[in-house]
Amino acid sequence: MGKKILVVSDNHGSKSSLLRVIDIWKDDIDAMVHCGDSEFSEEYLKSLVNVPVYLAEGNCDYIFNGERDAIFECQGHVCYVTHGHQYGANWGDSGLVERALEMGADILFYGHTHTPAYDIYDEDHVTLLNPGSVARPRQYPPEPTFMVVDFKDDGQVEPHFYYLK
Numbered sequence: 001m002g003k004k005i006l007v008v009s010d011n012h013g014s015k016s017s018l019l020r021v022i023d024i025w026k027d028d029i030d031a032m033v034h035c036g037d038s039e040f041s042e043e044y045l046k047s048l049v050n051v052p053v054y055l056a057e058g059n060c061d062y063i064f065n066g067e068r069d070a071i072f073e074c075q076g077h078v079c080y081v082t083h084g085h086q087y088g089a090n091w092g093d094s095g096l097v098e099r100a101l102e103m104g105a106d107i108l109f110y111g112h113t114h115t116p117a118y119d120i121y122d123e124d125h126v127t128l129l130n131p132g133s134v135a136r137p138r139q140y141p142p143e144p145t146f147m148v149v150d151f152k153d154d155g156q157v158e159p160h161f162y163y164l165k
């Protein structure tokens, strides 16, 4: 059957963008990841879906009261969730790869850059995934984005990026 994980980030207080994504996907996912800068509380984010929720604290999350980051297992993969600003996400991937290795994770979800990204570092067996921002995109063209990741039974991990229209 595989597993599907909805990954969102950086809605920066925009409830409507977050709720629109969740409304579309809530019945088709096995877990939700939020990579930080929701500007909402842990309880609120966890109340939005009936599946496990994994959260990271962003640099603008003043009312967030959860753990700074999260780690979980999915289909044999170790997934680590962080906002990424602590590891220099704006300046390149090396700090993120180093952190994934330190945490024993082969998949690292991050946000902060407001730019969707999918980077595979074969030598380190690390994949970096960023869903972009559902409210304040910075890539060109600046469309709000999010991601649904398919964890297949054969171990393959397939990210799908979507625009929030």
Ligand SMILES: [Mn+2]
Residues within 6 Å of the ligand: 037, 058, 059, 060, 083, 085, 111, 112, 113
């Ligand atoms: Mn941020």
